[in-house]
Amino acid sequence: MTPLQSPRLTIVTNHPVRAVPAVLGVEVRPSWVAVVTTVEGVRGLAPGARVIGQWFEPRKYRSALEWAFIDRRLAGDLVGLSLEDCEKLAERADRARAERRRARRGRLQHASKFQSARRLRRHGDQRTEDLMTIHLHVGRPKAGFPPAIKQEAIVALWQAGFDHEEIGAAVSVHPGRVASVLDLVREQTGALRPAPPEKMR
Incomplete structure (x- = not known):
């Protein structure tokens, strides 16, 4: 089952507002996506959960959240994304961004009377x-x-x-x-x- 079909794709991130647009190209989180931002949340992920890490504002040293994510991945009880999965997510994000651009152009035309x-x-x-x-x-x-x-x-x-x-x-x-x-x-x-x-x- 690909992440586009699964209701349990989880994004582990230090910036939840930016993570969903970065991964999926949409502003509103879909119902099939969960976002985890705490160490406790990472530790509570069910074995076999399909997870992707999305990090922003990198620092010299990894945060506790990143280490918790790495530890779970190294333990082998979390499922990452294959190259095919990543390509499908990228295609989905590209389509979503294209739709947003078209909608924005329409709004610009609507606002043109104020120019x-x-x-x-x-x-x-x-x-x-x-x-x-x-x-x-x-x-x-x-x-x-x-x-x-x-x-x-x-x-x-x-x-x-x-x-x-x-x-x-x-x-x-x-x-x-x-x-x-x-x-x-x-x-x-x-x-x-x-x-x-x-x-x-």
Whole structure:
């Protein structure tokens, strides 16, 4: 049985938020995948479990989690992935990333109406400001736009389906600031789509 069919593929990792996208190319963990991040979790894996290790932020010395994983592998009671398994996972990840790119292009087209020049009224004067061109996948966007325009762009991109990091890159602000702006607008209007779980922000 390959890991794509098994509901018990386990990823042992020191960074669970990044591990699933790195291995599978998707943001949401599938039901057939488990993620283990503790020594106790590694020790509690059933003999014969199909396991892959995915490590980030390597250090000079291995962590206790890595050593626990290595010890179980050396003991022979965990099953690794064959070359064929790895190739299938890589193909699955490539397809998932391609689908995400297509979805992102669609969202960019949906958001294109916010790329035109916009008019703002300040102190009784009519001023025209250009809203930045939104190309999150091409280069670094322009900075220095007025707060009112940035807030309008943040709300527009959020409604178009972008996440905090993508919006932050588009308007040159920290993702945490994006979350604060959206929370404020949500309190004032109640019209925005719900915020994602905290760990996905």
